[in-house]
Amino acid sequence: MAGSTIYDIAKKAGVSIATVSRVMNKSEGIADKTRKKVLKVADELGYHPQAYAQGLARKKKNIIMVVVPVLSNYFFMEVLSGIQDEISNYDYDLNIFNIQNDGNNMFEQVENILKRQWADGYLFISTHLRDHQLEKLESYDVPLTLVDEDYSGIDSVSVDNQQGIQQAMQYFLAQGLRRIAMISALKSSKPGEERIEGYKKELRKADIPVDENLIVAGDSMYRDGFSEQNGYEAMLKLIDLKNPPEACFCSSDIQAVGAIKAMKERGVHIPIIGYDDITISNYIGLSTIRQPMHDMGAFATKNLVERMQNKKEGPIQKIYSPELILRSSTEIRD
Amino acid sequence: MAGSTIYDIAKKAGVSIATVSRVMNKSEGIADKTRKKVLKVADELGYHPQAYAQGLARKKKNIIMVVVPVLSNYFFMEVLSGIQDEISNYDYDLNIFNIQNDGNNMFEQVENILKRQWADGYLFISTHLRDHQLEKLESYDVPLTLVDEDYSGIDSVSVDNQQGIQQAMQYFLAQGLRRIAMISALKSSKPGEERIEGYKKELRKADIPVDENLIVAGDSMYRDGFSEQNGYEAMLKLIDLKNPPEACFCSSDIQAVGAIKAMKERGVHIPIIGYDDITISNYIGLSTIRQPMHDMGAFATKNLVERMQNKKEGPIQKIYSPELILRSSTEIRD
DNA sequence: CTGAAAGCGCTTACAG
DNA sequence: CTGAAAGCGCTTACAG
Structure with a gap:
């Protein structure tokens, strides 16, 4: 049959x-x-x-492929829901391709997907490629939109991370807080580097010397450190410092969840701001920097479809501004 | 190029x-x-x-396809991480196909995927098909493993839901609690029906009359009701009852998160047990019924690969037992 | 309105 | 060790 x-x-x-x-x-x-x-x-x-025979004969697959290194993270999930919602307006099927995130040959995997011509258009989410790699991708001349990443030669939708960090830091500084810690994730990743850089920059602007001890990550690097466990470990390290911080900025909401648990267990409480505004944050009272993840996914999908239909205009760079959302986690207690 | x-x-x-x-x-x-x-x-x-030309010529695609209605839900995410981890042991690529969850033509979509021969083997996650549909799928005679669903003719891995509900209910009953509410999600879905049935059964066993007012869902049906918002709305309804419950069993952890917020806002606290044990639950102290989601994904993947290699044995039904995990949300306060 | 035939880009016996 | 040729299952001008 x-x-x-x-x-x-x-x-x-x-x-x-x-x-x-x-x-x-x-x-x-x-x-x-x-x-x-x-x-x-x-x-x-x-x-x-049969899909394969049809695709070969038609040279068109009716497929949009999402390429992503870490499937199971919250940021991706919310972006994905935007993609899903938007794509239902068009006659394309959605395919998600999960690349193995083991550093060195990741770019090779990405290239092979393109070369193998799996789809008519691609959405790359959080691939965090280096500039010379993106330059190479550009030369493939295939409909492609980057999400959570930006590069001048390729359509992209991203958030101004520097601005997000700035908002968080300035909020703390305006409260008179000076000893501000940063919980980072994988430091060697492109966004990791950028965020640490932004953190330091804000401190310098406020004439506060950077204390490297205040920049910590947990030891568990599952999902590049974007996990509850990582945040939990990081906060324990901070609490155990001889000179603990007065406030904390955290690379992701999910790490903040872990950090909050660590504080509860140790009976301390310092104001904390996360990053992302995943749905759950609103329910647990976590202050955060909101990235419009759902919109980003929807916009990227719409853009890609347009790009597939006519290739006239040059690359589009959509950069969203993040927004500081204050909730109970930044209230000063006691 | x-x-x-x-x-x-x-x-x-x-x-x-x-x-x-x-x-x-x-x-x-x-x-x-x-x-x-x-x-x-x-x-x-x-x-x-090119993937399509190669697939056609070889009649083998080296692809395992995950078919799922709602991509962005926590249960799926955790199952997926198990799939990812396991698949990295084999030489198969992972493809995820997102079907539109609009009820009536969902089965048609599922059939078309099989007919179009996208992959060498399929993992169906939470598709919740009816028996006559599963019977039809069986006749396709294609490597297929069901996750979060079970049917005698097809390989499947699932959890004994009745047992999970029983554990939660018996815990409450043993505490002397008798007025136990249930927050359900989409009631018309197969698991929705089953869980409500299980809830009623436990009450009957304890000679407690079923009060239909205590079975509620929120009004927001995004993601079939498996959302924080839905749980939040449901708990508000319960609190506003003339005769509110003394305890609450909740269809999913994510709804419990919303329910807890509702309780906080209204300044009430009743013991609550969720369902799933998503990672975050451990960090917010939510008691729950644990489903081994990661293991389920890994087991299903392993099973599918074996099935693709030799089709000797009959269908395998793996049924996991859930486990009651007690945390602070069930502590009796005041 | 319908069919014969070429073509999509590969793989794989079959010869040599 | 390598090539010519048939075949995978479709689509699509081109004729009629």
Whole structure:
């Protein structure tokens, strides 16, 4: 039952395979009688054109492929929901390709996906490639939109991270807090570097010397450190400092969740601001820097579809501004 | 650059396409010199075999496809991380296909995926099909493993939901609590029905009359009701009852998060137990019924790969037992 | 309105 | 060790 082809249908319906093909593709100008006959046979034999044969013959797959290193992280999930919502407006199927995030050959995997021509267009989420790699991607000349990353030669949608950090830091500084810690994740990643840089920059602007001891990450590097456990470990380290911080800025909400648990266990409380504004943050009272993740996914999808339809204009760089959301985690208690 | 084919390589390297194909496929018995020449040209032209052409010619795609209705939910995310971890042991690529969850034509979408022969094997997560539909799927005779669903004719991995509900209810009952509410999600779904049934059954066993007012869901049905917002709304309804409950069992942890916020806002606190044990639950002190989501994903993947390799044994039904995890949300306060 | 035929870009016996 | 040729299952001008 799983294996009937266009030939089986043609034979059983007494027509040519061209006719079967036309019927399945809803082409104009088929005699009603023929159409019905073919449809009936197709239904009986459970026939549906094979994706691979069709893709090859058509040179068009009707597929948008999302490429992502870490499937199971919250940021991705929310971006994805935006993609899902938007794509339902078009006649494209969604395919997600999960690349192994083991550093060195990651770019090779990415290139192979493009070379193998899996889809008509691609959405790269948080791949965090280096500039020379992005330059190479540009030369493939294939519809591609970057999310959570930006590069002048390729369509991209991202958030101004510096601005986000600035908002968090300035909020703390305005409260008179000076000893501000930063919980980072994987420091060697591109966004990791950028965020630490932004943190230091704000301190310098306020004439506060940078204390490297206040920049910590947990030891558990699952999901590049974007996990509750990592934040939990990081906060314990901070609390155990001889000179602990008065406030904390955290690279992600999910780490902040862990950090808050650590504080509760130790009976301390310092104001903390996360990063992302995942849905749950609103429910647990976590102050955070909001990234419009859902919108980013939707915008990227819309942009990609337009790009697939006409390739006239040059690359589009959409940069969202983040927003500081204050909730109970930044209230000063006691 | 994106578009070179095996013909281009063959021509430039001065060999036949058969030879190029053999080199790309690392076949034995190619002169070292030829191999190097071909590889060099392939690299220069950025060549990699097209997935669709290769899949058609080989009748094997090296793809495992995950089919899922709601991508962005926590249960799925955790199952997925198990799938990811396990699949990295094999030479299969992972593809996720997101079907639109609009009820009636959902099964049609599922059938089409199979008919179109996207992959070598499939993992269906939480598709919650009806028995007559599963029966039909069985007839496709294609490697397929169900997750979060079970059916005698098809490989499946699931959790004994009745048992989970029983554990939660018996815990409450043992504490002397009798007025126990249930926050459900989409009631018309298969698991929705089952869980409500289980809840009622436990009450009956304890000779407690079922009060339909105590079975509530929020009004927001995004993600089938498995959202913080839904739980929040549901708990408000419960609190506003003339005769509010003394304890609450909740269909998912994520709803419990919302329910807890509702309680905080209204200054009430009743013991609450969630369902799933998503990672975050441990960090916010939520008591819950643990489903081994990561293991389920890993087991299903392993099972599917074995099924693809030899089709000897009959269908395997793996049923995990859930586990009651007690944390602070069930502590009796004041 | 329908069919014969070429083509999409690969793989793989079959010869040599 | 390598090539010519058939085949995978479709689509789509081109004729009629």
